[in-house]
Amino acid sequence: MSAPIFAQEATQERAENARLSSFVGALALGDLVASTLGPKGMHKxxxxxxxxxxxxxxxGATILKSIHLDNPAAKILVNISKVQDDEVGDGTTSVCVLAAELLREAEKLIEKRIHPQTVVEGYRIASAAALRALDRDARDNGADPAAFRRDLVNIARTTLSSKVLSADKDYFANLAVDAVQRLKGSTNLENIQIIKKVGGKLTDSYLDEGFILDKRIGTNCPKRIEGARILIANTSMDTDKIKVFGARVRVEGTGKLAELERAEREKMKAKVERIKAHGINCFINRQLIYNYPESILADAGIMSIEHADFEGVERLALVTGGEIASTFDRPDLVKIGACDTIEEIIIGEDRLIKFSGVAAGEACTVVLRGATSQMVDEAERSLHDALSVLSQTVKETRVTLGGGCAEMSMSKEVDEEARQTAGKKALATEAFARALRQLPTILANNAGLDSADLVSRLRAAHQAGDRDAGLDLDEGKIKSMLDLGITESYKLKRAVVNSASEAAELILRVDDVLRCAPRRREGH
Incomplete structure (x- = not known):
């Protein structure tokens, strides 16, 4: 027995106990999100x-971000889910479930006294074989615009099938593809703004070409401007009072007070004159604009918009081609934004400001409607996933088939690799194939179908050479995914396999869990 070397409250879990702790945490997390997988997945x-x-x-990413965990292995799965969300935008549940299934299979092998390093080596062989199969089955229609748009619409439909927008997936798939194709190959989703307005139904949502700001135009200002020249600013436009905390100003009488107020007004008027010197007809400020400067701007025919929050002015500067200014002494150094028209529009019962013909022609706004705030929030998350996947697919134009087709094809390739692998590593390679087959099994279970029968028939179809066979969860049959248009992004599927296998390897290598007590502050 080793001598105790740790300070008070520090603990150590070793060997089997450490591995068991890791497996239990990861499997619990995988089981938590497994029921949300696929088009028939449940909500939390x-x-x-x-x-x-x-x-x-x-x-998956929203669920995993919202729960506080103590288990270190479970936190690793949360991290790979976050990375998947940042890199591709979708597949967050798939990557977590696959990693958990790989660990479930690894646990069975370790119970048979197979060393974790042997399991890791087998998993690496299997991962390489799975990615080879994915490369082989991927299709690329990037050179044919019409066929590529069909691929994009199918990817969007597949992504939205598992979301709250599934009932209207055709409508929203076309909306998402139109928005992404406006980006002209860019992956900068900052140019696509999503505005949420409760009311109406989901299909009342629409794509607007231009930028919409959820603010109001100033009092007595023009409500419509053509050929707009826009100065975007982050400056104080309230009365320039003394802003030192606790400062006092003593005056001898009301006459002196009037002089002080007059000086403040003159100072503000001079600042507004410097702003007008830029030759603009629209002034947008991140901070408040008080009545006096607003009235001077309105008299000069300049539209003023106040309190455009930080995200609003950042996006406006991006899409109108301007810069955010804080000082106005050198108009020649300030980059002025431009657009064809600025006008006030009404959505539901709210008034908003629409900027049409902006300098960044790819800018657009998606206005989401829905019955409740929860519905609109979930619709935004669903649409964001679709937009992220589509923007990545525009760069990596290869696509693969969904419905469990890609997983079964990879599983078949891994099984063939296992037959050519010598030693105990072959057992780990076979275990990887079984973990891959668990994904279509979970899809069928979530749809309330007989997963054992369906997955065995799907496996037989792939063994017979039917490489586009997959699960039709609506009818509970094996059908061609190519005919049904159930398509997924190649980059997404590759990222899922890579991330899940790497996370499983990382957890398998753990043989000690050391928990240290927080350092205590010394009393003063």
Whole structure:
């Protein structure tokens, strides 16, 4: 028995106990999100204890970000889910479930006294074989614009099938593809703004060519401007009072006070004159604009918009081609934004400002409508996933088939690789294939179908050479995914396999868990 070397409250879990702790945490997390996988996945309610905030979602990344964990292995799965969300935008549930299934299979092998390093080597062989099969089956229609648009619409439909927008997936798939194709190959989704307005139904949502700002035009200002020259600023436009905390100004009488107020007004008037010297007809400020400067701008025929929050002015500067200014002494150094028209529009009962013909021609706005705030929030998350996947597919134009087709094809390739692998590594390679087959099994289970029968028939179809066979969860049959148009991004599927296998390897290598007590502050 080793001598105790740790300070008070520090603990150590070793060998089997450490591995068991890691497996239990990862498997519990995988089981938690497994029921949300696929077009028939269920939703989770996320409720904050002690407050009325409430979210209803089946988005893996949102669920995993919202739960506080103590298990280190479970935190690793949360991290790979976040990376998947940042890199591709979708597949967050798939990567977590696949990693958990790989660890479930590894646990069975370790119980048979197979060393974790042997399992890791077998998993690496299997991962390489799976990616080879994915490369072989991928199709690329990037050179044919019409066929590539069909691929993009199918990818969007497949992505939205598992979301709250599934009932209207055709409508939103075309909306998402139109928005992404406006980006002309860019992956900068900052040019696509999403505005949420509760009311109406989901299909009342629409794509607007231009930029919409959820603010109001100043009092007595023009409500419509053509050929707009826009100065975007982040400057104080309230009365320039003395802003030193606790400062006092003593005056001898009301006459002196009037002089002080007059001096402040003159100072503000001079600042507005410097702003007018830029030759603009629209002034947008991140901060408040008080009545006096607003009236001077209105008299000069300049539209003023106040309190455009930081995200608003950042996006405006991006899409109008301007810069955010804080000082106005050198008009020649300030880059002025431009657009064809600025006008006030009404959505539901709210007034908003629309900028049409902006300098960044790819800029557009998606206005989302829905019955409740929870519905609109989930619709935004769903649409963001679709937009992210589509923008990545525009760069990496290869696509692969969904519905469990790609997983079964990779599983077949891994099984063939296992037959040519010598030693105990072959057992780990076979285990990797079984983990891949678990994804279509979970899809069928979530749809309330007989997964054992369906997956065995799907496996037989692939063994017979039917490489586009997959699960039709609506009819509970094996059908051609190519005919049904169930398509997924190649980059997404590759990222899922890579991330899940690397996370499983990382956790398998653990043989000690050391928990240290927080350092205590010395009393003063």
């Amino acid at each position: 309610i996320l409720q904050s204890v002690g407050s009325n905030s409430l979210e209803i979602t089946n988005d």
